[in-house]
Amino acid sequence: MRSSLSIAVKDLRAELRTKQVLNSMLIFTLVVMVILSLSLSDVLSESSVIERLAPGLIWIAFVFAGTVGISRAYVSEIENGCLEALRLCPVDCAAIYTGKVISGMCLMLIVEIAAIPVFIVFFNYNIPHLPEIFLIILLGTAGFSAVGTLLAALSVNTRTREIMLPVLLIPLLLPVLIPTIIATAKILAGDGIFQIISELRLIVLYDIVFFTLARLLFEHTLEG
Amino acid sequence: MSGIISIKGLNKSFAGHTALHNIELNIEKGEFVIIIGPNGAGKTTLLKILETLVRPSSGSVEISGMSLSKSPVQIRKIIGAISHESYLYNDLTVEENLRFYGKMYGLSNNELSLRIQQLLKQMHLEYSYMDRVSTLSRGMKQRLSIARSLIHDPEILLMDEPYTGLDLQSACDFERIILENSKKVTVLMVTHDLDRTYNMCDRVVILRSGKISSDIQRKDINSIEELKNIYSKVFMEEHEK
Numbered sequence: 369m370r371s372s373l374s375i376a377v378k379d380l381r382a383e384l385r386t387k388q389v390l391n392s393m394l395i396f397t398l399v400v401m402v403i404l405s406l407s408l409s410d411v412l413s414e415s416s417v418i419e420r421l422a423p424g425l426i427w428i429a430f431v432f433a434g435t436v437g438i439s440r441a442y443v444s445e446i447e448n449g450c451l452e453a454l455r456l457c458p459v460d461c462a463a464i465y466t467g468k469v470i471s472g473m474c475l476m477l478i479v480e481i482a483a484i485p486v487f488i489v490f491f492n493y494n495i496p497h498l499p500e501i502f503l504i505i506l507l508g509t510a511g512f513s514a515v516g517t518l519l520a521a522l523s524v525n526t527r528t529r530e531i532m533l534p535v536l537l538i539p540l541l542l543p544v545l546i547p548t549i550i551a552t553a554k555i556l557a558g559d560g561i562f563q564i565i566s567e568l569r570l571i572v573l574y575d576i577v578f579f580t581l582a583r584l585l586f587e588h589t590l591e592g
Numbered sequence: 593m594s595g596i597i598s599i600k601g602l603n604k605s606f607a608g609h610t611a612l613h614n615i616e617l618n619i620e621k622g623e624f625v626i627i628i629g630p631n632g633a634g635k636t637t638l639l640k641i642l643e644t645l646v647r648p649s650s651g652s653v654e655i656s657g658m659s660l661s662k663s664p665v666q667i668r669k670i671i672g673a674i675s676h677e678s679y680l681y682n683d684l685t686v687e688e689n690l691r692f693y694g695k696m697y698g699l700s701n702n703e704l705s706l707r708i709q710q711l712l713k714q715m716h717l718e719y720s721y722m723d724r725v726s727t728l729s730r731g732m733k734q735r736l737s738i739a740r741s742l743i744h745d746p747e748i749l750l751m752d753e754p755y756t757g758l759d760l761q762s763a764c765d766f767e768r769i770i771l772e773n774s775k776k777v778t779v780l781m782v783t784h785d786l787d788r789t790y791n792m793c794d795r796v797v798i799l800r801s802g803k804i805s806s807d808i809q810r811k812d813i814n815s816i817e818e819l820k821n822i823y824s825k826v827f828m829e830e831h832e833k
Contacts, residue, residue: 448682456644
């Protein structure tokens with residue numbers, strides 16, 4: 369775990385210094401929010417319409433911003449052969465994967481936390497039960513990062529990685545995106561935590577299954 | 593008697609192509625061995641196998657008495673690697689890079705502070721510890737790369753064409769540092785630069801088409817010209833093939 373945390377801290381330190389990925393993700397999220405709020409400006413006064421549209425809108429922004437971020441997860445590792453140097457360290461490949469998942473998740477959470485107030489302002493909509501929304505975001509993001517980190521490693525040495533990653537990632541994310549969007553919709557409609565237990569179970573199950581599988585497969589991904 | 597590196601009947605094939613064929617090599621503790629050979633001879637593959645990055649197709653490799661297939665993580669603890677790539681993070685400082693790799697090798701914060709101080713002094717980088725790697729010259733990066741590879745005090749140093757891209761001054765600095773440290777570690781260097789490495793090494797291994805074609809002690813070679821002649825013959829045979 370110490371090695372994983374060292375990798376995550378190293379990634380976040382380098383990213384917070386350059387802000388290359390973070391800025392791209394934030395700008396992407398902001399642009400999506402602005403475009404959607406402009407295109408839906410005639411229905412923004414009806415909160416019932418926003419309640420139905422918001423879960424999809426929020427997660428479209430998060431998924432695409434996350435894809436932008438995760439596609440850059442290994443850029444610093446490829447430069448100067450650092451990925452090879454990491455593999456030379458006496459740590460399990462699963463520790464490298466876990467570190468990358470943590471750093472990817474942290475970056476996405478920063479963007480998502482910044483995006484929520486932007487959404488409230490642009491859509492003139494007050495989100496009820498914010499802690500529940502953050503819980504859904506946390507669990508959904510964990511699933512995204514678990515799968516995205518593995519696929520980013522898989523596509524990092526391919527020439528068409530920018531195209532390959534979303535093509536592989538989005539279908540694999542559907543099992544976690546569906547309950548996440550449903551849970552978000554229920555919370556926005558005024559339901560409490562007890563009404564979304566079944567969705568939360570599905571999301572947690574997805575997170576555990578894919579995180580465990582990806583940890584096992586990661587070594588083979590790097591060797592390939 | 594088996595040495596610190598003992599290779600027996602090693603084979604490696606990639607998609608039908610044999611990169612290494614029946615390699616037998618025994619390297620004693622403290623030896624400085626250079627591996628030379630034409631491009632595609634299997635030098636880098638051999639090094640990558642010793643670094644535990646590539647699995648052999650067959651044969652056995654033991655490093656410091658540990659089997660490569662059974663204890664790769666333990667073996668990585670006693671190996672330091674230097675390549676023509678720096679293995680450094682451009683957006684981190686000199687000190688942050690060393691601290692990160694030190695932690696990956698399980699060193700405590702106190703051990704690390706002392707070791708980093710020692711290494712930076714030895715590499716003449718003590719005034720650059722706060723500089724980002726992206727601002728360093730190629731020579732400084734290579735010196736930092738050596739410091740990175742020595743952070744955990746390895747028993748074996750594996751080097752893959754470390755002279756690539758170094759100017760004369762940087763190459764001299766590199767040699768000085770390697771010679772200072774070669775008394776304490778076993779060195780295995782893949783190189784094309786015979787002129788620079790001839791005086792440093794104890795033994796020269798020539799690889800050709802995945803096989804060891806010559807394994808000569810330096811004391812048995814009268815001059816670098818003689819070594820060059822041997823190597824030229826190997827090179828010409830490879831070229832004619």
